[in-house]
Amino acid sequence: MRTRSGVEPDEAAGLRADAVRNRNRILEVARKLFAERGLDVPMAAVARHAGVGVATLYRRFPTRESLITEVFADQFAACVSVVDDALADPDPWRGFCTVIERVCAMQAVDRGFSAAVVAAFPGAFDVEQERDRALRGFAELTRRAKENGRLRADFAQDDLTLLLMANCGIIAATAETAPAASRRLVAYLLDGLRAVHAVPAKPLPPPVPLSLHEVFGSPRP
Protein backbone atom coordinates (compact mmCIF):
# COMPACT_ATOMS: atom_id res chain seq x y z
CA MET A 1 0.00 0.00 0.00
CA ARG A 2 1.35 3.33 -1.04
CA THR A 3 1.61 5.76 1.83
CA ARG A 4 2.40 9.41 2.22
CA SER A 5 4.16 9.40 5.55
CA GLY A 6 7.85 10.13 5.87
CA VAL A 7 9.44 13.13 4.26
CA GLU A 8 6.73 14.83 2.22
CA PRO A 9 7.67 14.12 -1.37
CA ASP A 10 5.98 16.55 -3.72
CA GLU A 11 3.47 19.02 -2.35
CA ALA A 12 5.61 20.13 0.56
CA ALA A 13 8.79 20.52 -1.50
CA GLY A 14 10.51 23.90 -1.34
CA LEU A 15 8.63 24.96 1.77
CA ARG A 16 10.33 26.45 4.74
CA ALA A 17 10.74 24.15 7.73
CA ASP A 18 8.10 25.89 9.85
CA ALA A 19 5.72 25.88 6.91
CA VAL A 20 6.08 22.13 6.53
CA ARG A 21 5.45 21.69 10.22
CA ASN A 22 2.29 23.74 10.05
CA ARG A 23 1.13 21.97 6.93
CA ASN A 24 1.44 18.63 8.65
CA ARG A 25 -0.36 19.80 11.73
CA ILE A 26 -3.17 21.11 9.57
CA LEU A 27 -3.53 17.81 7.75
CA GLU A 28 -3.43 15.86 10.97
CA VAL A 29 -6.06 17.99 12.63
CA ALA A 30 -8.25 18.11 9.54
CA ARG A 31 -8.16 14.34 9.27
CA LYS A 32 -9.42 14.01 12.81
CA LEU A 33 -12.10 16.67 12.54
CA PHE A 34 -13.39 15.40 9.21
CA ALA A 35 -13.55 11.88 10.56
CA GLU A 36 -15.57 12.95 13.58
CA ARG A 37 -17.82 15.64 12.20
CA GLY A 38 -17.95 15.20 8.46
CA LEU A 39 -16.70 17.39 5.64
CA ASP A 40 -18.42 20.62 6.56
CA VAL A 41 -16.25 21.52 9.50
CA PRO A 42 -15.59 25.28 9.37
CA MET A 43 -12.20 26.16 7.95
CA ALA A 44 -11.63 28.40 10.95
CA ALA A 45 -12.08 25.43 13.28
CA VAL A 46 -9.42 23.48 11.44
CA ALA A 47 -7.06 26.45 11.70
CA ARG A 48 -7.79 26.97 15.37
CA HIS A 49 -7.28 23.34 16.31
CA ALA A 50 -4.03 23.34 14.38
CA GLY A 51 -2.89 26.40 16.30
CA VAL A 52 -2.61 28.37 13.10
CA GLY A 53 -4.19 31.46 11.59
CA VAL A 54 -6.80 31.10 8.87
CA ALA A 55 -4.50 32.82 6.41
CA THR A 56 -1.94 30.07 6.82
CA LEU A 57 -4.55 27.45 6.19
CA TYR A 58 -5.79 29.20 3.06
CA ARG A 59 -2.28 29.77 1.75
CA ARG A 60 -1.55 26.06 1.92
CA PHE A 61 -4.99 24.91 0.81
CA PRO A 62 -6.73 27.60 -1.23
CA THR A 63 -10.01 25.68 -1.39
CA ARG A 64 -11.73 23.32 0.98
CA GLU A 65 -11.62 20.66 -1.71
CA SER A 66 -7.86 20.86 -2.00
CA LEU A 67 -7.63 20.20 1.72
CA ILE A 68 -10.06 17.33 1.52
CA THR A 69 -8.38 15.61 -1.39
CA GLU A 70 -5.01 15.87 0.30
CA VAL A 71 -6.38 14.62 3.61
CA PHE A 72 -7.97 11.55 2.05
CA ALA A 73 -5.27 10.80 -0.51
CA ASP A 74 -4.01 7.90 1.58
CA GLN A 75 -7.42 6.40 1.97
CA PHE A 76 -8.15 6.64 -1.73
CA ALA A 77 -4.83 5.01 -2.45
CA ALA A 78 -5.75 2.31 0.02
CA CYS A 79 -8.92 1.64 -1.95
CA VAL A 80 -6.88 1.05 -5.05
CA SER A 81 -4.74 -1.49 -3.30
CA VAL A 82 -7.79 -3.17 -1.82
CA VAL A 83 -8.96 -3.75 -5.37
CA ASP A 84 -5.50 -4.91 -6.42
CA ASP A 85 -5.39 -7.39 -3.56
CA ALA A 86 -8.79 -8.68 -4.52
CA LEU A 87 -7.72 -9.16 -8.12
CA ALA A 88 -4.89 -11.33 -6.84
CA ASP A 89 -7.36 -13.59 -5.02
CA PRO A 90 -7.95 -16.79 -7.00
CA ASP A 91 -11.60 -16.74 -5.94
CA PRO A 92 -13.16 -13.76 -7.71
CA TRP A 93 -16.36 -13.82 -5.66
CA ARG A 94 -14.43 -13.74 -2.43
CA GLY A 95 -12.38 -10.88 -3.88
CA PHE A 96 -15.55 -9.04 -4.84
CA CYS A 97 -16.98 -9.41 -1.33
CA THR A 98 -13.74 -8.35 0.26
CA VAL A 99 -13.56 -5.15 -1.75
CA ILE A 100 -17.04 -4.14 -0.75
CA GLU A 101 -16.61 -5.13 2.87
CA ARG A 102 -13.32 -3.34 3.27
CA VAL A 103 -14.26 -0.14 1.49
CA CYS A 104 -17.52 0.08 3.40
CA ALA A 105 -15.66 -0.51 6.63
CA MET A 106 -13.29 2.31 5.76
CA GLN A 107 -16.30 4.53 5.21
CA ALA A 108 -17.83 3.48 8.50
CA VAL A 109 -14.97 4.60 10.69
CA ASP A 110 -14.64 7.99 9.01
CA ARG A 111 -17.60 10.25 8.34
CA GLY A 112 -15.45 12.50 6.22
CA PHE A 113 -14.11 9.74 4.04
CA SER A 114 -17.58 8.34 3.71
CA ALA A 115 -18.83 11.62 2.30
CA ALA A 116 -15.71 12.16 0.24
CA VAL A 117 -16.19 8.87 -1.58
CA VAL A 118 -19.68 9.83 -2.61
CA ALA A 119 -18.75 13.42 -3.48
CA ALA A 120 -15.54 12.34 -5.25
CA PHE A 121 -14.46 15.70 -6.56
CA PRO A 122 -14.20 16.08 -10.26
CA GLY A 123 -11.05 18.04 -10.99
CA ALA A 124 -8.95 16.52 -8.26
CA PHE A 125 -6.39 14.98 -10.60
CA ASP A 126 -4.98 12.49 -8.18
CA VAL A 127 -8.25 11.29 -6.86
CA GLU A 128 -9.91 11.09 -10.23
CA GLN A 129 -7.05 9.07 -11.61
CA GLU A 130 -6.98 6.67 -8.71
CA ARG A 131 -10.71 6.33 -8.69
CA ASP A 132 -10.75 5.38 -12.35
CA ARG A 133 -8.02 2.85 -11.79
CA ALA A 134 -9.95 1.34 -8.89
CA LEU A 135 -13.13 1.28 -10.94
CA ARG A 136 -11.42 -0.46 -13.84
CA GLY A 137 -10.02 -3.06 -11.49
CA PHE A 138 -13.39 -3.55 -9.90
CA ALA A 139 -14.98 -3.96 -13.32
CA GLU A 140 -12.57 -6.76 -14.09
CA LEU A 141 -13.38 -8.32 -10.75
CA THR A 142 -17.10 -8.30 -11.42
CA ARG A 143 -16.52 -9.77 -14.86
CA ARG A 144 -14.64 -12.67 -13.34
CA ALA A 145 -17.12 -13.14 -10.53
CA LYS A 146 -19.99 -13.32 -12.99
CA GLU A 147 -18.12 -15.69 -15.24
CA ASN A 148 -17.48 -17.77 -12.16
CA GLY A 149 -21.23 -17.91 -11.60
CA ARG A 150 -21.26 -16.58 -8.06
CA LEU A 151 -22.20 -12.98 -8.80
CA ARG A 152 -25.61 -12.43 -10.30
CA ALA A 153 -25.42 -11.61 -13.99
CA ASP A 154 -27.60 -8.53 -13.82
CA PHE A 155 -25.20 -6.70 -11.51
CA ALA A 156 -24.27 -3.40 -13.13
CA GLN A 157 -21.11 -1.37 -12.70
CA ASP A 158 -23.01 1.56 -11.28
CA ASP A 159 -24.39 -0.64 -8.56
CA LEU A 160 -21.14 -0.19 -6.68
CA THR A 161 -21.89 3.51 -6.45
CA LEU A 162 -25.39 2.72 -5.33
CA LEU A 163 -24.01 0.59 -2.57
CA LEU A 164 -21.53 3.17 -1.40
CA MET A 165 -24.21 5.83 -1.32
CA ALA A 166 -26.43 3.58 0.75
CA ASN A 167 -23.61 2.86 3.14
CA CYS A 168 -22.89 6.55 3.38
CA GLY A 169 -26.50 7.15 4.33
CA ILE A 170 -26.19 4.76 7.23
CA ILE A 171 -22.98 6.31 8.43
CA ALA A 172 -24.43 9.80 8.25
CA ALA A 173 -27.46 8.77 10.32
CA THR A 174 -25.56 6.79 12.86
CA ALA A 175 -23.02 7.59 15.57
CA GLU A 176 -20.75 5.15 17.29
CA THR A 177 -22.73 2.18 15.95
CA ALA A 178 -21.83 3.04 12.36
CA PRO A 179 -19.38 0.19 11.81
CA ALA A 180 -21.77 -2.43 13.15
CA ALA A 181 -24.70 -1.03 11.20
CA SER A 182 -22.65 -0.84 8.04
CA ARG A 183 -21.50 -4.44 8.40
CA ARG A 184 -25.06 -5.59 8.65
CA LEU A 185 -26.19 -3.66 5.58
CA VAL A 186 -23.27 -5.01 3.61
CA ALA A 187 -24.06 -8.55 4.66
CA TYR A 188 -27.65 -8.20 3.42
CA LEU A 189 -26.53 -6.63 0.18
CA LEU A 190 -23.88 -9.21 -0.58
CA ASP A 191 -26.49 -11.84 0.06
CA GLY A 192 -28.71 -10.10 -2.45
CA LEU A 193 -25.87 -9.97 -4.95
CA ARG A 194 -25.16 -13.69 -4.92
CA ALA A 195 -26.35 -15.66 -7.86
CA VAL A 196 -28.77 -17.94 -6.11
CA HIS A 197 -29.75 -21.09 -7.92
CA ALA A 198 -32.93 -21.35 -5.98
CA VAL A 199 -36.04 -19.51 -7.09
CA PRO A 200 -34.88 -16.26 -8.64
CA ALA A 201 -36.76 -13.32 -7.20
CA LYS A 202 -38.49 -10.84 -9.44
CA PRO A 203 -36.28 -9.39 -12.15
CA LEU A 204 -34.20 -6.42 -11.07
CA PRO A 205 -35.34 -2.94 -12.01
CA PRO A 206 -33.11 -1.48 -14.74
CA PRO A 207 -29.68 -0.23 -13.72
CA VAL A 208 -29.22 3.46 -13.08
CA PRO A 209 -26.35 5.46 -14.52
CA LEU A 210 -24.85 7.21 -11.51
CA SER A 211 -21.94 9.54 -11.53
CA LEU A 212 -20.05 9.66 -8.29
CA HIS A 213 -20.30 13.40 -8.12
CA GLU A 214 -23.74 14.39 -9.20
CA VAL A 215 -24.22 15.37 -5.61
CA PHE A 216 -23.27 18.82 -6.71
CA GLY A 217 -25.93 18.83 -9.41
CA SER A 218 -28.90 19.29 -7.11
CA PRO A 219 -30.77 22.35 -8.37
CA ARG A 220 -31.03 25.27 -5.96
CA PRO A 221 -33.07 28.01 -7.67
Add this chain to the structure above:
Amino acid sequence: MRTRSGVEPDEAAGLRADAVRNRNRILEVARKLFAERGLDVPMAAVARHAGVGVATLYRRFPTRESLITEVFADQFAACVSVVDDALADPDPWRGFCTVIERVCAMQAVDRGFSAAVVAAFPGAFDVEQERDRALRGFAELTRRAKENGRLRADFAQDDLTLLLMANCGIIAATAETAPAASRRLVAYLLDGLRAVHAVPAKPLPPPVPLSLHEVFGSPRP
Protein backbone atom coordinates in the same frame (compact mmCIF):
# COMPACT_ATOMS: atom_id res chain seq x y z
CA MET B 1 -56.01 6.72 4.25
CA ARG B 2 -56.55 9.56 6.63
CA THR B 3 -56.07 12.94 5.00
CA ARG B 4 -55.86 16.50 6.20
CA SER B 5 -57.43 18.30 3.28
CA GLY B 6 -60.78 19.97 3.55
CA VAL B 7 -61.59 22.24 6.47
CA GLU B 8 -58.64 22.16 8.81
CA PRO B 9 -59.82 20.25 11.83
CA ASP B 10 -57.70 21.03 14.83
CA GLU B 11 -54.61 23.15 14.42
CA ALA B 12 -56.28 25.86 12.37
CA ALA B 13 -59.33 26.13 14.62
CA GLY B 14 -60.14 29.59 15.95
CA LEU B 15 -57.96 31.31 13.40
CA ARG B 16 -59.17 34.25 11.40
CA ALA B 17 -60.03 33.52 7.77
CA ASP B 18 -56.98 35.27 6.35
CA ALA B 19 -54.75 33.52 8.87
CA VAL B 20 -56.04 30.15 7.76
CA ARG B 21 -55.42 31.10 4.15
CA ASN B 22 -51.84 32.06 4.89
CA ARG B 23 -51.27 28.97 6.96
CA ASN B 24 -52.33 26.78 4.08
CA ARG B 25 -50.19 28.62 1.59
CA ILE B 26 -47.21 28.20 3.89
CA LEU B 27 -47.79 24.47 4.22
CA GLU B 28 -48.26 24.07 0.49
CA VAL B 29 -45.11 25.97 -0.36
CA ALA B 30 -43.07 24.29 2.37
CA ARG B 31 -44.13 20.89 1.10
CA LYS B 32 -42.85 21.72 -2.35
CA LEU B 33 -39.58 23.29 -1.22
CA PHE B 34 -38.80 20.50 1.23
CA ALA B 35 -39.48 17.91 -1.44
CA GLU B 36 -37.14 19.57 -3.90
CA ARG B 37 -34.34 20.83 -1.71
CA GLY B 38 -34.47 18.91 1.54
CA LEU B 39 -35.24 19.98 5.07
CA ASP B 40 -32.73 22.79 5.41
CA VAL B 41 -34.50 25.30 3.23
CA PRO B 42 -34.16 28.74 4.86
CA MET B 43 -37.28 29.77 6.73
CA ALA B 44 -37.14 33.10 4.92
CA ALA B 45 -37.37 31.28 1.59
CA VAL B 46 -40.51 29.50 2.70
CA ALA B 47 -42.02 32.80 3.79
CA ARG B 48 -41.06 34.57 0.58
CA HIS B 49 -42.45 31.85 -1.69
CA ALA B 50 -45.65 31.86 0.31
CA GLY B 51 -45.94 35.62 -0.17
CA VAL B 52 -45.83 36.17 3.57
CA GLY B 53 -43.57 37.90 6.08
CA VAL B 54 -41.23 35.85 8.22
CA ALA B 55 -43.09 36.93 11.35
CA THR B 56 -46.25 35.28 10.06
CA LEU B 57 -44.40 32.07 9.42
CA TYR B 58 -42.86 32.06 12.89
CA ARG B 59 -46.15 32.90 14.59
CA ARG B 60 -47.80 29.86 12.99
CA PHE B 61 -44.80 27.55 13.28
CA PRO B 62 -42.50 28.66 16.09
CA THR B 63 -39.86 26.10 15.24
CA ARG B 64 -38.72 24.55 12.03
CA GLU B 65 -39.60 21.15 13.43
CA SER B 66 -43.19 22.14 14.04
CA LEU B 67 -43.43 23.11 10.39
CA ILE B 68 -41.82 19.90 9.24
CA THR B 69 -44.00 17.62 11.31
CA GLU B 70 -47.13 19.37 10.11
CA VAL B 71 -46.00 19.27 6.49
CA PHE B 72 -45.31 15.55 6.57
CA ALA B 73 -48.20 14.51 8.76
CA ASP B 74 -50.08 13.15 5.75
CA GLN B 75 -47.14 11.13 4.56
CA PHE B 76 -46.56 9.64 8.00
CA ALA B 77 -50.22 8.73 8.17
CA ALA B 78 -49.90 7.15 4.75
CA CYS B 79 -47.11 4.97 6.08
CA VAL B 80 -49.40 3.68 8.76
CA SER B 81 -52.01 2.71 6.25
CA VAL B 82 -49.40 1.09 4.03
CA VAL B 83 -48.61 -1.17 6.96
CA ASP B 84 -52.29 -1.76 7.63
CA ASP B 85 -52.86 -2.74 4.02
CA ALA B 86 -49.94 -5.12 4.17
CA LEU B 87 -51.30 -6.75 7.31
CA ALA B 88 -54.50 -7.43 5.39
CA ASP B 89 -52.59 -9.29 2.68
CA PRO B 90 -52.93 -13.07 3.13
CA ASP B 91 -49.32 -13.49 1.97
CA PRO B 92 -47.17 -11.96 4.72
CA TRP B 93 -43.97 -11.99 2.65
CA ARG B 94 -45.65 -10.09 -0.13
CA GLY B 95 -46.97 -7.69 2.46
CA PHE B 96 -43.52 -7.25 3.91
CA CYS B 97 -42.03 -6.48 0.51
CA THR B 98 -44.82 -4.09 -0.33
CA VAL B 99 -44.30 -2.07 2.82
CA ILE B 100 -40.62 -1.63 2.14
CA GLU B 101 -41.11 -0.91 -1.53
CA ARG B 102 -43.81 1.64 -0.96
CA VAL B 103 -42.20 3.49 1.90
CA CYS B 104 -38.90 3.65 0.07
CA ALA B 105 -40.68 4.91 -3.02
CA MET B 106 -42.32 7.62 -0.94
CA GLN B 107 -38.90 8.61 0.30
CA ALA B 108 -37.50 8.64 -3.21
CA VAL B 109 -39.89 11.22 -4.57
CA ASP B 110 -39.45 13.59 -1.66
CA ARG B 111 -36.04 14.56 -0.32
CA GLY B 112 -37.65 16.21 2.66
CA PHE B 113 -39.76 13.23 3.63
CA SER B 114 -36.77 11.00 3.14
CA ALA B 115 -34.80 13.01 5.67
CA ALA B 116 -37.79 13.42 7.97
CA VAL B 117 -38.25 9.67 8.25
CA VAL B 118 -34.70 9.23 9.39
CA ALA B 119 -34.75 12.25 11.67
CA ALA B 120 -38.20 11.39 13.05
CA PHE B 121 -38.44 14.06 15.70
CA PRO B 122 -38.77 12.97 19.24
CA GLY B 123 -41.37 15.15 20.88
CA ALA B 124 -43.64 15.42 17.88
CA PHE B 125 -46.65 13.83 19.52
CA ASP B 126 -48.48 12.94 16.39
CA VAL B 127 -45.56 11.58 14.54
CA GLU B 128 -44.17 9.60 17.40
CA GLN B 129 -47.51 8.00 18.02
CA GLU B 130 -48.05 7.09 14.40
CA ARG B 131 -44.54 5.86 14.03
CA ASP B 132 -44.94 3.52 16.95
CA ARG B 133 -48.18 2.20 15.57
CA ALA B 134 -46.54 1.59 12.20
CA LEU B 135 -43.59 -0.10 13.86
CA ARG B 136 -45.83 -2.39 15.87
CA GLY B 137 -47.71 -3.37 12.74
CA PHE B 138 -44.51 -3.97 10.90
CA ALA B 139 -43.24 -6.15 13.77
CA GLU B 140 -46.33 -8.30 13.46
CA LEU B 141 -45.76 -8.51 9.72
CA THR B 142 -42.19 -9.70 10.11
CA ARG B 143 -43.30 -12.25 12.67
CA ARG B 144 -45.76 -13.71 10.21
CA ALA B 145 -43.32 -13.58 7.32
CA LYS B 146 -40.71 -15.46 9.30
CA GLU B 147 -43.26 -18.00 10.47
CA ASN B 148 -44.22 -18.42 6.86
CA GLY B 149 -40.61 -19.23 6.07
CA ARG B 150 -40.06 -16.60 3.42
CA LEU B 151 -38.27 -13.99 5.53
CA ARG B 152 -34.91 -14.97 6.95
CA ALA B 153 -35.10 -15.73 10.64
CA ASP B 154 -32.22 -13.49 11.62
CA PHE B 155 -33.97 -10.35 10.42
CA ALA B 156 -34.13 -7.87 13.30
CA GLN B 157 -36.65 -5.13 13.92
CA ASP B 158 -34.01 -2.44 13.71
CA ASP B 159 -33.07 -3.60 10.25
CA LEU B 160 -36.00 -1.62 8.92
CA THR B 161 -34.35 1.52 10.18
CA LEU B 162 -31.09 0.42 8.65
CA LEU B 163 -32.82 0.02 5.35
CA LEU B 164 -34.52 3.38 5.47
CA MET B 165 -31.26 5.10 6.33
CA ALA B 166 -29.56 3.43 3.40
CA ASN B 167 -32.35 4.47 1.10
CA CYS B 168 -32.10 7.99 2.43
CA GLY B 169 -28.41 8.01 1.59
CA ILE B 170 -29.15 7.16 -2.00
CA ILE B 171 -31.79 9.80 -2.29
CA ALA B 172 -29.54 12.45 -0.79
CA ALA B 173 -26.77 11.65 -3.24
CA THR B 174 -28.97 11.44 -6.28
CA ALA B 175 -31.07 13.87 -8.26
CA GLU B 176 -33.80 12.98 -10.71
CA THR B 177 -32.68 9.35 -10.81
CA ALA B 178 -33.52 8.86 -7.14
CA PRO B 179 -36.62 6.72 -7.67
CA ALA B 180 -34.90 4.37 -10.09
CA ALA B 181 -31.82 4.09 -7.91
CA SER B 182 -33.93 3.47 -4.84
CA ARG B 183 -35.92 0.74 -6.59
CA ARG B 184 -32.72 -1.05 -7.48
CA LEU B 185 -31.34 -0.89 -3.97
CA VAL B 186 -34.59 -2.16 -2.55
CA ALA B 187 -34.65 -5.03 -5.00
CA TYR B 188 -31.18 -6.12 -3.94
CA LEU B 189 -32.03 -5.80 -0.28
CA LEU B 190 -35.26 -7.71 -0.50
CA ASP B 191 -33.38 -10.42 -2.30
CA GLY B 192 -30.93 -10.47 0.57
CA LEU B 193 -33.78 -10.67 3.05
CA ARG B 194 -35.39 -13.74 1.55
CA ALA B 195 -34.89 -17.01 3.34
CA VAL B 196 -33.02 -18.89 0.63
CA HIS B 197 -32.94 -22.63 0.92
CA ALA B 198 -29.80 -22.86 -1.16
CA VAL B 199 -26.39 -22.47 0.42
CA PRO B 200 -26.79 -20.07 3.32
CA ALA B 201 -24.20 -17.30 3.15
CA LYS B 202 -22.04 -16.45 6.13
CA PRO B 203 -23.98 -15.74 9.30
CA LEU B 204 -25.16 -12.17 9.63
CA PRO B 205 -23.25 -9.77 11.87
CA PRO B 206 -25.19 -9.06 15.08
CA PRO B 207 -28.16 -6.69 14.86
CA VAL B 208 -27.66 -3.06 15.79
CA PRO B 209 -30.03 -1.18 18.08
CA LEU B 210 -30.85 1.96 16.13
CA SER B 211 -33.05 4.75 17.24
CA LEU B 212 -34.68 6.65 14.45
CA HIS B 213 -33.50 9.94 15.83
CA GLU B 214 -29.97 9.53 16.99
CA VAL B 215 -29.11 11.76 14.09
CA PHE B 216 -29.24 14.58 16.57
CA GLY B 217 -26.85 12.77 18.85
CA SER B 218 -23.73 13.42 16.80
CA PRO B 219 -21.30 15.16 19.14
CA ARG B 220 -20.22 18.64 18.13
CA PRO B 221 -17.64 19.80 20.70
Add this chain to the structure above:
DNA sequence: GGTCAAACGGACGGGGTACTCCACTTGGGC
Protein backbone atom coordinates in the same frame (compact mmCIF):
# COMPACT_ATOMS: atom_id res chain seq x y z
C1' DG C 1 24.90 38.77 12.57
C1' DG C 2 22.42 40.87 8.71
C1' DT C 3 19.10 40.69 5.08
C1' DC C 4 14.88 39.72 2.83
C1' DA C 5 11.55 36.85 0.88
C1' DA C 6 8.68 33.55 2.78
C1' DA C 7 5.53 32.72 6.20
C1' DC C 8 2.52 34.21 9.70
C1' DG C 9 -1.91 35.70 12.38
C1' DG C 10 -5.72 38.30 13.22
C1' DA C 11 -8.80 41.82 11.78
C1' DC C 12 -12.10 42.79 8.40
C1' DG C 13 -15.76 43.06 4.66
C1' DG C 14 -19.37 40.48 2.48
C1' DG C 15 -23.06 37.27 2.51
C1' DG C 16 -26.28 34.41 4.57
C1' DT C 17 -29.52 32.58 8.26
C1' DA C 18 -32.39 32.38 12.71
C1' DC C 19 -35.42 34.78 15.27
C1' DT C 20 -37.66 39.23 17.43
C1' DC C 21 -39.88 43.71 17.73
C1' DC C 22 -43.09 47.03 16.58
C1' DA C 23 -45.88 50.18 13.99
C1' DC C 24 -49.53 49.39 10.81
C1' DT C 25 -53.69 46.80 8.70
C1' DT C 26 -57.88 44.12 8.70
C1' DG C 27 -61.48 40.62 9.73
C1' DG C 28 -65.60 40.00 12.01
C1' DG C 29 -68.69 40.56 16.04
C1' DC C 30 -71.71 44.27 17.57
Add this chain to the structure above:
DNA sequence: GCCCAAGTGGAGTACCCCGTCCGTTTGACC
Protein backbone atom coordinates in the same frame (compact mmCIF):
# COMPACT_ATOMS: atom_id res chain seq x y z
C1' DG D 1 -70.21 51.46 10.12
C1' DC D 2 -67.22 51.05 14.49
C1' DC D 3 -63.92 49.03 17.07
C1' DC D 4 -60.19 46.26 18.67
C1' DA D 5 -57.90 42.11 19.09
C1' DA D 6 -55.86 39.22 15.87
C1' DG D 7 -52.96 39.36 12.24
C1' DT D 8 -49.33 41.19 9.31
C1' DG D 9 -44.77 42.67 6.99
C1' DG D 10 -40.37 44.23 7.13
C1' DA D 11 -36.60 46.23 9.51
C1' DG D 12 -33.41 45.06 13.01
C1' DT D 13 -30.17 42.12 15.98
C1' DA D 14 -27.17 38.54 16.66
C1' DC D 15 -24.91 34.94 14.94
C1' DC D 16 -21.69 32.07 11.89
C1' DC D 17 -18.96 31.32 7.95
C1' DC D 18 -15.95 32.39 3.87
C1' DG D 19 -11.99 34.35 1.92
C1' DT D 20 -8.66 38.45 1.73
C1' DC D 21 -5.60 42.13 3.16
C1' DC D 22 -1.83 43.85 5.59
C1' DG D 23 1.48 44.83 9.18
C1' DT D 24 4.65 41.80 11.69
C1' DT D 25 7.74 37.79 12.48
C1' DT D 26 11.14 34.35 11.21
C1' DG D 27 13.81 30.82 8.67
C1' DA D 28 17.63 30.33 5.67
C1' DC D 29 21.28 31.85 3.04
C1' DC D 30 25.29 34.92 2.83
